[in-house]
Amino acid sequence: MFEIRVICPPDDADRIGAALTAAFNTGPARQYPTRDGKRTRLYFTADHRDSSTTPTHTESE
Structure with a gap:
């Protein structure tokens, strides 16, 4: 588990x-x-998706 922070x-x-x-x-x-009040800080607690439910990305040839 990890945390993601985004300022946007x-x-x-x-x-x-x-x-x-x-x-x-x-x-x-x-x-x-944010301190300047112009942006928003978002914090998400996240975990990787189970590989059986995540589509596999393959490179095109």
Whole structure:
């Protein structure tokens, strides 16, 4: 298990959360404003997905 921290514009928080949830098993995001109040800090507790449920990416020839 590990933690992911993302600093982003507030309008991107939902899109980033959805992308991380699709890539990893995540808990709910914890959101806090940055010190300057212009961006959002997102914290996710995450774990790698089981390889049996994650599609294998192969390089095209």
